[in-house]
Amino acid sequence: MKKFLTIIKTVGAVLLCLILIVTVTVYFYMKQPQFGALPEGERLASIKESVHYKNGKFRNLEEKPVITPGYSFIEEIWKSLVETYPNTEPEGVLPSVKTNLKAIPSHENILVWFGHSSFFLQVDGIKILVDPVFSGKASPLPWGVKAYKGSDVYTVADMPEIDYMLLSHDHYDHLDYETVKALQSKVKFVVCGLGAGAHYEKWGYKPKQIIEKDWGDKLEVKQGFAIYTENTHHAGGRGFKDSQALWLSFFIQSSAMNIYYSGDGGYSDRFKKIAADHPAVDWAIMECGQYNKAWQSVHELPEEVALATAELKAKNLLPVHHSKFTLARHPWNEPLNRIYALSQSKNYSLATPIIGEVVRLDDGAQTFKQWWKNVK
Structure with a gap:
């Protein structure tokens, strides 16, 4: 004994x-810098004044469980760890075009997609960079999620001077430490949700560069050009304490055209309200990928993407959040296959550019290939 x-x-x-x-x-x-920083001091005091910050963190307008009723959180984690799923990333190299962004005439209204949710937008002479991730990874861990072959051809050096860099939320696949730090000298202003400015300040951005916004706020860029920060149904966080920085969608209103970027988030009736508040959406740039019925509340299924685009009454749809990182268990090309099929009977036009291809936003005759069909 x-x-x-x-x-x-x-x-x-x-x-x-x-x-x-x-x-x-x-x-x-x-303690490493890629994890960012939590808001404190005056920033935290300002956050607490938001009606969307309750009991120590930001909340969605409608509280829903992250895991869909009928599914088990533990089982979903277990499946991710031990089960394998076919075709979750391409075997071949994704096609791309290396466009010289610095040579695009300032009067042209264009969009260039870099894979996942990163894209460059030039409208009415204003240069905007959204959720840039150029480090080739979507994780703070060395062995974490890596970009597909061919999907990471752009670098910070390829970017022109940026008027506004927009951040939808502070998850690693949208806010990349290495990319953002290297961009600091090229960016005039960052527009992000309340609390996210703490990350940028930690990484060397000056307070005057950072514009933090709540849902329903408006930023006047110039006469006839405004950026509205709208809600979405998602979450945030880069460490153990979640939802300390607010997640956003954006409505960009200009004399040339109106553009909506959904950011990440599950389906809700917000799209009808956004359409009522901001009619005449010329382009809807919508999250479409990294979904699962088990976490449907925070990432839309393709059927919901098509429905939301119709509810926005958008003229054109450009699906993003796919074709760069594997963050879910569906085949890598399933989002494109499904949204292509679903869009055939809709009133909007579907744009499916390859990475780096110039999308001419005011050219209704531009066509796009089903490029993913040629990738194994």
Whole structure:
């Protein structure tokens, strides 16, 4: 019995040491700059004045469980760890075009997509960069999610001077430390949700560069040009404390055209309200990928993307959030296959550019190929 108790004590001491080592390792690893910073001081005091910040974090307009009723969070984690799913990333190289963004005439209204949710937008002479991720990864961990072959051909050096960099939310596949830090000298202003400015300041951005907004706010860029920060149904976070920075969608109103970017978020009736508040959407840039019925509340299924685009009464749809990172279990090309099929009977036109292809936003005759059909 005495020997048995000694063994138990030894095992307990070893386990305690292991837990202590892991805890200390995680603590110091989380001190690395890519994890950003939590809001504090005046920024935190300002956040607490928002009606969307309750009980220590930002909340969606309608509270819903992240995991769909009937699914188990533990089972979903287990499936992700031990089960394999076919065709979740391409075997071949994705096609791309290396467009010289610095040579595009300022009077042209164009969009260039870089894969996932990163894109460059030039409208009415204003240069906008959205959710740029050029590091080739969507994770703070060295062994984390990597970009598909051919999907990461653009770098910070390829970017022109940027008037406004827009951030939808602070998840790693939208807010990339290496990219954002390297862009600092090229960016005049960052527009982000309340709280997200803490990340940018930690990474060397000047306070005057950072514009933090709540849902329903408006930024006057120039006469006839405004950026509205609207809601979406999602979450945020880069560490153990979630939803300390607000997640956004954007409505860009200009004399040339109106553009809506959904950011990430599950389907809700917000699209009808956005259409009522901001009629005449020329282009809807919509999240379409990295979805699963198990977490449908925070990422739309393709059927919901098509429905939301119709409810926005948009003239054109450009689906994003696909073809760069595997963050869900569906085949990598399924979002494009499904949204293509769903869009055939709709009143909007579907744009499916390859990475780097120039989308001429005021050219209704431009056509696009089903490029993903030629990739294994």
